[in-house]
Amino acid sequence: MASVDSKSQVVRTVSYATGETFDQKVLKSDVPVLVDFYADWCGPCKMLAPILEELARENPKAKIVKVDVDRNSQLAGAFRVSSIPTLLVFRNGKVVAQHVGLASKASLKRLLKK
Numbered sequence: 001m002a003s004v005d006s007k008s009q010v011v012r013t014v015s016y017a018t019g020e021t022f023d024q025k026v027l028k029s030d031v032p033v034l035v036d037f038y039a040d041w042c043g044p045c046k047m048l049a050p051i052l053e054e055l056a057r058e059n060p061k062a063k064i065v066k067v068d069v070d071r072n073s074q075l076a077g078a079f080r081v082s083s084i085p086t087l088l089v090f091r092n093g094k095v096v097a098q099h100v101g102l103a104s105k106a107s108l109k110r111l112l113k114k
Contacts, residue, residue: 015065017065018071022067026063027093028093031062034065034087035090036067038067040070044101044102045085047102087099096114097114
């Protein structure tokens, strides 16, 4: 979801996708999308969450979308996610970069630029 601040700039927040919404939120996006495949019980995933929130606020020209692998195993399987967190960057509906495991905000910014 995106909101608008007093300066009329887009301020993005992390959103969530399911099998039903993935196509619209990710594959048909007109901006790069960083998708975090995660699970609620995953320690590194929990550590990554605040970093993704910061990244979403600081990068209005990209989207951050989370996919719960326990609730959306078909999506995880479709993108061959075998370890979490797995982060995939999509541009024009295609995966252009990926990272598995915990990552710093700086490395995620670099990943989004690929």
